[in-house]
Amino acid sequence: MIELLAPVGSKEALVAAVESGANAVYLGGRMFGARQYAPNFSDKELAEAVRFAHLRAVAVFVTVNTLVDDSELSVLADYLRHLYDSGVDAIIVQDLGVAAVAQKIVPDMPLHASTQMTVHNLEGVNFLANMGFKRVVLARELSLADITYICKNCTIEIETFIHGALCISYSGQCLMSSMIGGRSGNRGRCAQPCRLPYTLVDSAGNDVLSQADAGEYLLSPKDLNTIKILPELIKAGVTSFKIEGRMKRPEYVAVVVDAYRRAIDRYSSNQEQYTIGEQDQKDLAQIFNRDFTTAHLYGKNGRAMMSDRRPNNRGVRLGRVLEYQPNGKVAVIKLDEPLAVGDIIEFWVKVGGRVNVTVHTMWVDGKPVGEAQAHAIVAVPVTSPVRVNDRVFKVFAAKLMERARAFFNKTEAVRRIPVNVAVAVEEGRPLVITFTDADGFTGQAQTGFIAEKAIKRPLTAESVAKQIERLGTTVFALHSLDCQIKGQVMVPVSEINEARRQAIEQLEADRLARFNRTPLTENKTIHDLLPPIRRKPIRNKPELVVNVDQLDKVVAAVEHGADIVMFGGECLEKRSLFAEDYYQAAAYVKKHGRKIILNTPRLVHPGQIAGVKEEIAVFNEIKPDAISVGNMGLISLVQELSAIPLHGDYPLNIYNSVTANYLTGLGFASLTLSPELTFAQVEALTGRKLAPLECLVHGYLTLMISEYCLLGSFLGGQNGKNCKRACLRGRYWLKDRKDELFPVATDQFCRMHILNAKELSMLPHVPRLTGTGLSRLRYEAKYSNVEEVARVTGLYRALIDLGEDHPLFAEDRIAGAEHEHITRGHYFRGVL
Numbered sequence: 001m002i003e004l005l006a007p008v009g010s011k012e013a014l015v016a017a018v019e020s021g022a023n024a025v026y027l028g029g030r031m032f033g034a035r036q037y038a039p040n041f042s043d044k045e046l047a048e049a050v051r052f053a054h055l056r057a058v059a060v061f062v063t064v065n066t067l068v069d070d071s072e073l074s075v076l077a078d079y080l081r082h083l084y085d086s087g088v089d090a091i092i093v094q095d096l097g098v099a100a101v102a103q104k105i106v107p108d109m110p111l112h113a114s115t116q117m118t119v120h121n122l123e124g125v126n127f128l129a130n131m132g133f134k135r136v137v138l139a140r141e142l143s144l145a146d147i148t149y150i151c152k153n154c155t156i157e158i159e160t161f162i163h164g165a166l167c168i169s170y171s172g173q174c175l176m177s178s179m180i181g182g183r184s185g186n187r188g189r190c191a192q193p194c195r196l197p198y199t200l201v202d203s204a205g206n207d208v209l210s211q212a213d214a215g216e217y218l219l220s221p222k223d224l225n226t227i228k229i230l231p232e233l234i235k236a237g238v239t240s241f242k243i244e245g246r247m248k249r250p251e252y253v254a255v256v257v258d259a260y261r262r263a264i265d266r267y268s269s270n271q272e273q274y275t276i277g278e279q280d281q282k283d284l285a286q287i288f289n290r291d292f293t294t295a296h297l298y299g300k301n302g303r304a305m306m307s308d309r310r311p312n313n314r315g316v317r318l319g320r321v322l323e324y325q326p327n328g329k330v331a332v333i334k335l336d337e338p339l340a341v342g343d344i345i346e347f348w349v350k351v352g353g354r355v356n357v358t359v360h361t362m363w364v365d366g367k368p369v370g371e372a373q374a375h376a377i378v379a380v381p382v383t384s385p386v387r388v389n390d391r392v393f394k395v396f397a398a399k400l401m402e403r404a405r406a407f408f409n410k411t412e413a414v415r416r417i418p419v420n421v422a423v424a425v426e427e428g429r430p431l432v433i434t435f436t437d438a439d440g441f442t443g444q445a446q447t448g449f450i451a452e453k454a455i456k457r458p459l460t461a462e463s464v465a466k467q468i469e470r471l472g473t474t475v476f477a478l479h480s481l482d483c484q485i486k487g488q489v490m491v492p493v494s495e496i497n498e499a500r501r502q503a504i505e506q507l508e509a510d511r512l513a514r515f516n517r518t519p520l521t522e523n524k525t526i527h528d529l530l531p532p533i534r535r536k537p538i539r540n541k542p543e544l545v546v547n548v549d550q551l552d553k554v555v556a557a558v559e560h561g562a563d564i565v566m567f568g569g570e571c572l573e574k575r576s577l578f579a580e581d582y583y584q585a586a587a588y589v590k591k592h593g594r595k596i597i598l599n600t601p602r603l604v605h606p607g608q609i610a611g612v613k614e615e616i617a618v619f620n621e622i623k624p625d626a627i628s629v630g631n632m633g634l635i636s637l638v639q640e641l642s643a644i645p646l647h648g649d650y651p652l653n654i655y656n657s658v659t660a661n662y663l664t665g666l667g668f669a670s671l672t673l674s675p676e677l678t679f680a681q682v683e684a685l686t687g688r689k690l691a692p693l694e695c696l697v698h699g700y701l702t703l704m705i706s707e708y709c710l711l712g713s714f715l716g717g718q719n720g721k722n723c724k725r726a727c728l729r730g731r732y733w734l735k736d737r738k739d740e741l742f743p744v745a746t747d748q749f750c751r752m753h754i755l756n757a758k759e760l761s762m763l764p765h766v767p768r769l770t771g772t773g774l775s776r777l778r779y780e781a782k783y784s785n786v787e788e789v790a791r792v793t794g795l796y797r798a799l800i801d802l803g804e805d806h807p808l809f810a811e812d813r814i815a816g817a818e819h820e821h822i823t824r825g826h827y828f829r830g831v832l
Contacts, residue, residue, distance in 0.1 A: 001023070002023075002234060002238075002239075002240075002241065002264055002268075003023045003024050003059075003159075003239060003240040003241065004021065004022050004023050004024070004240075004241055004243075004257065004260055004261055004264060005022065005023070005024045005025070005026060005061070005159065005240050005241060005242045005243065006018075006020075006022035006024070006025050006026075006243050006253055006256075006257045007025070007026060007027075007164075007243055007244060007245040007246040007248065007253060008025045008026065008027040008049075008246065008253070009027070009028070009035065009038035009039055009040065009245075009246040009247055009248065010038070010039040010250060011041075011045065011049070012250040012408050012409075013246075013248075013249075013250040013253045013408075014027065014049050014052065014053070015052075015250070015407070015408035016250040016251070016253040016254035016257070016404070016407045016408040017058075017253050017254075017257055018052070018053055018056055018058050018415070019254070019407040019408060019413065019414040019415050020253070020254045020255075020257040020258040020261060020407045020414075021257055021258060021260075021261030021262075021415070022058060022257050022261070023058060023059065024058060024059035024060070024061060024089070024240070025053060025058060025059070025060055025061070026060075026061040026062070026063060026092060026242075026246070027040070027041060027046075027049065027060065027061075027062060027063070027246070028040040028041065028062065028063045028246065029041055029042075029043070029046050029062055029063075029064075029079070029083065030042055030043060030046075030079075031075070031079060032063075032064045032065070032066050032068065032072075032076065032079065032098070032188075033062075033063040033064065033065065033066065033188055034063055034065045034066055034094070034114070034116060034185070034188040034190075035063070035188060035246045035247055036187075036188040036189050037189065037247065038246045038247050043082055043086075046062070046083075046086055046088075047086045047087075050086050050087045050088060051087075051512065054087060054511075054512050054515045055475055055508055055511055055512060056415070056417070056475060057439070057511070059089040059090070060087075060088055060089050061088070061089060061090045061091070061092055061112060062083055062088045062090075062091050062092070063091075063092045063114070063246075064076075064079070064080070064083075064091045064092065064093050064098055064102075065092050065093055065094040065095075065114035065116050065188075066094060066095070066186060066187050066188045067094065067095050067184075067186045067187060067653055067655035067656070067674065067676070068095050068097060068098055068655065068656055069655065069656055069681060070656050070657050070658075070681070070684055070685075073097075073101065073526055073530075073656065073658065074526070076098065076101055077101060077105045077525070077526050080101065080102055080105050080106050080109070081105060081106065081520060083106070083109070084106040084108070084109050084517065084520060085519075085520070087515050087516075087517065088109070089110065089515070090109065090110035090111065090112050090134065090135070091109055091110075091111060091112065092112045092113075092114045092137070093111060093112070093113065093114055093117075094113075094114045094116035094117055094172060094186070094653070095653065095655065095656070095659060096131075096652075096658075096659045096662055096663070097529075097655070097656045097657075097658035097659035097660075097662065099111055099131065099132075099133070100529055100658050100659075100662050101526050101529060101658060103132055104524055104526055104528075104529055105524050105526065106520070108517060108518065110134040110135070111132060111133045111134060111135075112133065112134065112135040112136070112137065112159070113128050113133050113135065113136040113137060114137055114171075114172075115137040115138070115139060115140065115161070115171045115172070116171050116172035116186070117136075117137075117172055117632065118139055118170050118171060118172040118173055118603075118631060118632075118651070119136050119137070119138055119139060119632065119633070120138065120139040120141060120142055120146075120170075120603060120604075120605060120631070120633070121146075121150070121604055121605060121606050121609060121631075121633040122149065122150045122153055122154060122606060122609075122633070123609065123632075123633035123634065123636060123637050124136075124631060124632045124633030125138075125150055125154045125156065125158070125633075126154060126155075126636065127632045127633060127635055127636050128156075128632065129154065129155055129156045130636070133156060134156055134157060135156060135157035135158070135159055135239070135240070136154075136156060136157070136158060136159065137159040137160070137161075137242065138150065138158060138159070138160050139170060139171065140160075140161055140166060140167070140171070140224070140295060140296065141170060141295075141296045141605075141707045142160075142296065142297075142605070143296055143297060143298065143299060143605075144229075144232060144233070144236060144297045144298065146605060146606045146607070147160060147233070147236050147238065147297075148235075148236040148237065149606050150606065151236050151237030151238060152237055157239035157240065158237065158238050158239055158240075159238070159239060159240035159241075159242050160233065160238050160240075160241065160242065161224060161242045161243075161244055162224065162226045162227075162230070162233065162241040162242060162243060162260065163223070163224055163225055163226060163227070163243045163244065163256055163260065163284075164223060164224055164243055164244025164245045164248075164256075165221075165223055165224075165244050165245070165290075166221040166222070166223065166224050166244075166293075166295055166305075167194070167221075168194045168219045168220070168221050168704065168706050168708055169194070169703075169704035169705060169706050169754075170603065170705055170706065170707075171185075172186065172653065173602075173651055173704075173705050174190070174703065174704050175675065175676070175701065175702070175703045175704075175756075176193045176194070176703040176704050176754065177189070177190045177191040177192065177193050178676055178826070178831050179701070179703055179756050179823070179825070179826075180193055180703075181193075182826075182829055182830070182831055182832055183831070183832050184676055184831035184832060186653060186655075186674075186676065186831075187676075187831055187832060189831075189832045193219075193736075194219040194220055194221075194704075195217065195219075195220050195311035195312070196217070196219075196311070196736065196737065197216035197217055197736075197737060198216065198217075198218045198219060198734040198735060198736055198742075199216065199734070199735040200214075200218060200710065200711075200714065200732055200733075200734060200735075200744070201732065201733050201734075201735050201741070202730055202731070202732055202733075203730060203731055208715065208732065209714055209715075212714055212715070214308055214714055215307075215308035215309030215310070216308070216309075217306075217307065217308045217309065217310065217311045218306070218308055218710055218714075218734065219704075219710070219734075219754075220290065220306065220307050220308060220310075220311040221290070221293065221295070221305055221306055221307060221708070222289075222290050222291045222292055222293040222305060222306065222307045223288070223289050223290050223291070223292055223293070223307075224244070224292070224293060224294070224295050225284060225289075225292035225293070225294070226294060226297070227259060227260060227263050227276050227280065227281070227284065228276055229294065229297070230260075230263055230264065230267060230274070231267055231271065231274050234264075234267060241260065241264070243256055243257065243260065248288065250404075250405075250407075250408050251287065251400075251401050251404035251405060252287050252288050252404075254404040254405070254407040254408060255283055255284065255286075255287040255400065255403075255404050256284060256287065258407070259280045259283060259284055262280070263276060263280070282316060282337075283400055285315075285316050286315065286316045286394065286397045286400055287400065287404070288313045289313065289314060289315070289316075290307035290310065290311065290312065290313065290314060291307050291314065293305045296707055300707060300708070300709075300750075301708075302708070302709070302712060302713040303713040303714060305708060306708070306713065313395060314393060314395070315345075315346060315393040315394050315395035315396070316337060316393060316394050316397075317336060317337070317391060317392070317393055317394075318333065318335060318336060318337050318339060318345055318392045318393055318394040319333045319334045319335045319336045319337070319391075319392050320333065320334055320389055320390065320391055320392065321333055321347065321386050321387065321388055321389060321390045321392060322334050322377065322388065323388060324382075324385060324386050324387060324388065325379075326385065328381070329381060329382055329383070329384075329385075330379050330380065330381055330382065331347065331379070331380050331381075331382045331386050331392075332377060332378070332379050333377070333378055333379075333380060333392050334375075334377055335372060335373070335374050335375060335376050335377070335378060336374055336375075337374050337394060338371065338372065338373050338374055339359065339362065339371070339372050339376075339378060339380075339394065340359070340370060340371040340372075340397075340398055340399060341359055341360065341361070341362065341370045341371070341398070342358075342359065342398030342399075343358075343359045343394055343396055343397055343398050344356065344357070344358050344359070344394070344395050344396035345357050345359060345380070345392055345393065345394050345395065346392070346393045346394075346395050347382065347386045347390050347391070347392050348390055348391045348392070348393065349384075349385075349386055349387060349390050350387055350389075350390060351387070355382055355383065355384045355385075355386055356383075356395075357380065357381070357382050357383060358396075359380055360381075361380075361381065362378045362379060362380045363378065363379040364376055364377065364378050364379075411473050412472070412473060413473070413474070413475045415475075416475060416476060416477035417437050417438060417439075417475050417476050417477065418437065418438050418476075418477055418478075418479035419435045419436065419437045419438075419476045419477070419478060419479055419507070420435075420436045420437075420479055420480045420481075420482070421433065421434065421435055421436075421468050421478060421480070421481045421482070422434040422436075422481075422482045422483075422484070423464050423468065423481070423482070423483045423484065423485075424484045425451050425459065425484070425485055425486070425489055425491060426451060426485075426486035426487060426489060427451050427452065427453055427486070427487050427489050428450060428451065429450065429451055430446040430447045430448070430449065430450055430451065430499075431446060431447045431449075431451060431491045431495070431496060431499060432444065432445075432446045432499075433445055433446070433468070433496075433499045433500055433503045434503065435476070435503050435504060435506075435507045437476065437507060437511070438479075439511070441507060441510040441511045442506075442507060442510055443502075443503045443504060443505065443506030443507025443508070443509070443510055444503055444506060445499045445500075445501075445502035445503040445505075445506060446499055447491055447495040447496065447498070447499045448495065448498075449491055449492060449495040451489040451490065451491050452489065452490050452491075453487070453488060453489065453490070454488045454489055454490035455490070457490070458485075458487075458488040458489060458490060459485050459489055459490065459491060460485070461481070461483040461485065464481075464483050464485070464496065465481050465483065467493060467496045467497055467500060468481055468496075468500060470497070470500070471504070474504055476504065476507070526658070529658045529661065529662075530657055530658065530661065530688070531657055531660070531661040531664070531688040531689050531690050532688065532689045533687055533688055533689070534687055534688060534689055534773070537687070537773050538686065538773040538774075538775065540775075541770055541800055541801070542769065542770055542774045542775055542776050542777045542800065543563035543564055543595075543775065543776045543777075544561060544562050544563050544564070544776070544777055544779070544793070544796050544797055544800055545562065545563065545564040545565075545566060545597075545694060545776050545777065545778040545779065546562040546564075546565055546566070546778075546779045546781050546789065546793050547565075547566035547567075547599075547699075547778060547779065547780050547781055547782060548565065548566070548567055548781050548782060548789065549567070549568070549569070549570070549571040549572055549573060549577070549782045550571075550573055550786075551581060551584055551585055551588075552786050553781060553784075553786055553789045554567060554585045554588055554589065555588060556786050556787075556789040556790040556793065557781070557789055557790075557793050558588065558589055558592050558594055559790065560789075560790045560791075560793040560794040560797060561793055561794055561796075561797025561798075562594060562779075562793050562797075563594060563595060563776075564594065564595040564596070564597060564625070564776065565585070565589050565594060565595070565596050565597070566596075566597045566598075566599055566628060566778075567582070567585045567586075567589075567596060567597070567598055567599065568581075568582060568585075568598050568599040568600075568615075569599030569600060569601050569602060569628070569630075570599075570601060570602055570747040570748070570749070570751070570753070570782070571747055571748050571782070572745040572746075572747060572753060572782045572783055574725075574727055574728060574746055574747065574748060575748060576748040577748070579615075579618045582598060582615075582618055582619070582622055583618075583622060586598070586622045586624055595625040596624045596625055597624060597625055597626045597627070597628050597647055598619050598622065598624045598626075598627055598628065599627075599628045599630075599649075600612055600615065600616075600627060600628060600629050600630070600634050600638065601630075601749065602630040602631060602649070602651050602705065603631060603705065603749070603751065604631065604633060604634060608749075609637070612634065612637070613637070613641065616637075616638060616641045616642050617641070619642065619644060620641075620642050620644065623644065624644060625645065626644060626645045626646065626647040626669055626670065627642060627644050627645070627646060627647065628646075628647040628648075628649050629646060629647070629648060629649065629652075630648075630649040630650070630651035630652060631651060631652070632652070635648075635666065639666075639667065645667075645668075645669035645670075646666075646667060646668050646669055647668065647669060647670045647671070647672070648663050648668045648670070648671040648672065648691075649672050650672040650673065650674060650675060650696065652671075653674055654671055654672070654673050654674055655673075655674045655676065655677065656685075657684070657685055657688050657690070660673075660685060660688075660690045660691070660693070661688075661690060663691070664690050664691040668691050669691060669692070670691050670692040670693070670694060670775065670776070671690070671691050671692070671693055671694065672693075672694045672695070672696065672778065673685065673693055673694065673695050675695075675696050675701060675760075675825055675826065676826050676830075676831045677695075677826060677827075677830075678826055678827055678828065678829075678830040679768070679772070679827045679828065681830075682695060682772055682774065682827075683772050683773070686772050686773030686774055687773060692775030692776065693773075693774055693775055693776070694774065694775060694776035694777070694778050695769070695774055695776075695777060695778065696760065696778050696780055696825075697760065697761075697762040697766075697769060697777045697778060697779065697796070698759070698760055698761055698762060698763070698778075698779040698780065698781075698792055698796065699759065699760055699779055699780030699781055699782075699783065699784065700743060700755040700756055700759050700760070700780065700783040700784075701755065701756050701760055701780060701825075702753045702754070702755055703742070703754050703755060703756050704752070704753070704754040705751055705752070705753055705754075706751060706752045706754075707751060707752075708752060709723075709727075709746055709750055709751070709752045710734075710744060710752055711726045711727045711732060711744060711746060711752070712724075712725070712726065712727070712746070712750065723750070727745075727746040731743065731745075732744045734754065736757075740757040740758075741757050742754050742755060742756065742757045743755040743757075743783060745783060755783055756823065757821065758821050758822055758823035759819070759821060759822050759823070760780075760822070760823055760824070760825050761818050761822040761823070761824070762777075762824065762825075762827065763795060763796070763799065763814060763817055763818055764814045764815070764818075765824075765827070766796065766799040766800060766803070767799075767803045767804050767809075770800060770803060777796065777800070779792055779793060779796060781793075795817055
């Protein structure tokens with residue numbers, strides 16, 4: 001069966017999703033969910049939601065998909081027990097540590113890998129399958145061909161998004177909200193900086209898109225819509241079709257789920273003649289759209305994927321202004337679509353922005369009307385002047401909203417379960433009622449009253465049916481009634497009603513019994529998941545690591561004191577790295593008695609796996625000190641193909657000691673901690689026995705990494721694979737509303753990296769860093785030029801060696817070693 005999975009952010013949305021045809025819903029509880037700003041569900045509400053859904057054979061998945069701090073682990077364990085006892089069908093997780101805790105505390109709870117895990121290749125799916133996951137939600141950047149390949153070759157369920165908002169960055173890899181405002185997407189509090197206005201500027205500060213007919217919302221994608229291509233996704237082998245929208249209103253949930261429910265059913269009944277009605281498309285657009293796209297399913301769309309002129313709902317185009325009558329403030333509109341009283345319309349005024357109007361009255365040919373059809377000319381009062389030829393959009397359709405609300409604001413169920421009812425009664429015996437539903441579940445009850453011979457009004461099939469049909473607010477609807485009455489008997493109506501109520505109660509219990517789980521018999525602890533505490537703190541000075549992507553930077557790093565050079569992976573100079581580059585880098589580093597770690601790419605799509613295998617073969621010949629991996633798909637692959645030690649990079653989101661301990665147990669020789677951790681959190685982790693730990697202490701950190709390339713889309717004429725490679729003509733920055741400049745870089749895979757406007761610098765705090773127990777301090781130098789690599793590496797070398805005895809501290813000149821655009825990251829402020 002194809003599962004239609006609906007978003008639920010409130011009790012009303014839950015009813016809307018179930019009643020409009022969802023097979024499963026996903027929602028958040030009171031904590032650890034990636035939508036902390038949704039209403040979500042209290043413990044009591046969640047238990048009630050599970051019962052409501054299960055009674056209707058709808059599964060409930062709960063999001064536990066944030067990164068979790070060590071201080072929250074015991075609360076997490078209690079929360080997981082509650083979810084298990086509440087009957088939740090699965091939990092959706094991002095953090096490997098959360099998965100490990102769940103497997104210990106609630107081993108029978110199915111695990112689903114959130115899209116926040118950034119799983120984008122078959123190897124990543126298989127890694128999680130081996131860990132015990134039952135389902136993986138794939139990254140939204142995959143093509144239809146990639147999805148098909150993964151589905152055909154994996155052993156667990158695959159879930160993909162089919163409709164709703166898109167992230168411009170790979171989910172789970174975005175630090176922009178976190179670094180700008182402290183609201184971490186990885187902790188469920190994304191502030192959506194991608195929906196804000198930006199200007200693309202060059203090194204001279206010029207707006208390079210001023211002549212490009214571009215909007216200002218340069219990072220705002222259109223909404224995903226796949227209803228036309230559902231057959232292809234079904235044929236690909238996808239198990240679950242996921243609709244985005246836990247922050248959306250219940251009307252949105254009702255309209256979108258209803259449209260996709262009917263589309264899936266239509267395909268199932270007639271695969272050869274699958275069509276989507278024009279009205280369904282209009283309804284999907286009307287309920288919410290930023291315009292629509294199929295995203296990356298058919299390759300890179302470039303600018304065609306972006307909603308750069310408007311980051312929020314644009315509604316449906318209604319028509320154009322024919323005339324504006326200033327005396328009465330009336331706009332005359334030629335309609336392309338119907339308009340009704342109660343609708344809300346928006347004029348896109350050429351000068352002055354938007355004029356929003358709720359239609360309370362309107363006229364056609366001078367006569368007031370409640371509704372006007374397409375092609376009519378209507379007059380509508382407006383609050384501000386508009387101009388001839390201004391476009392008009394309908395952003396709220398009263399009739400559609402009324403239809404949507406019918407799914408969740410009635411006391412009676414919309415989707416009822418048909419039941420066959422048998423009633424048997426004879427004198428001297430109780431009346432027995434048996435309910436049997438379409439799935440074969442049953443409920444039976446009898447009256448406490450023993451049937452007597454009737455004196456005046458004997459029971460008839462009609463009189464019994466009158467009571468049985470009173471199913472009211474239950475989920476059941478009478479399909480057939482078999483009434484076996486022997487003789488002239490009497491049973492009080494109140495007794496029949498009570499027996500009916502009890503039979504329904506028994507039927508509900510029988511339907512719910514299939515979801516029963518074995519009770520948790522042990523109050524298991526997570527103690528053995530935690531690494532032991534170090535009895536003796538690490539006293540050694542941390543090694544200095546410099547991460548670079550060019551050979552001249554390798555030389556600069558080594559000459560100025562780097563202990564370890566990281567080399568390769570994504571190259572922000574846009575050039576591909578070849579085997580000879582790796583050989584030369586390693587030879588130079590080893591010649592000078594230093595260590596080298598060779599990077600694999602942060603992201604590796606199925607078609608790129610072969611190239612990575614070739615790289616690993618080269619690495620095996622070079623024999624570096626370690627191979628670095630930044631996605632789960634490469635963990636098993638590298639370990640299978642190489643005996644070289646493994647380094648786990650920060651894109652793995654190592655946020656707590658359980659995650660670090662799990663990766664240590666897999667054989668990782670060293671780990672880079674999440675850049676969202678504070679000093680105190682870092683010190684707590686270094687206080688435990690783990691693989692050597694590293695922190696990022698300097699450099700321009702990547703805040704977003706995206707398959708969408710802004711430079712190629714707007715300056716390179718990118719259309720599919722054709723691009724004029726504007727990225728090679730200079731450097732560019734995104735300027736925000738506060739005039740902060742975020743560097744925009746592209747790598748050899750044509751992926752876009754948006755870097756922080758401020759450079760991370762922990763120079764004044766090197767003495768404290770050296771006392772934390774960290775094994776390594778890392779400088780991210782890929783965006784730095786050679787001279788800067790030399791200068792910064794030399795500074796950290798001297799500060800690590802001399803500590804507070806360094807002249808910069810003694811003479812109080814440490815501040816002079818930094819420029820004004822620096823940040824301390826999250827070391828002191830942490831994240832929400």
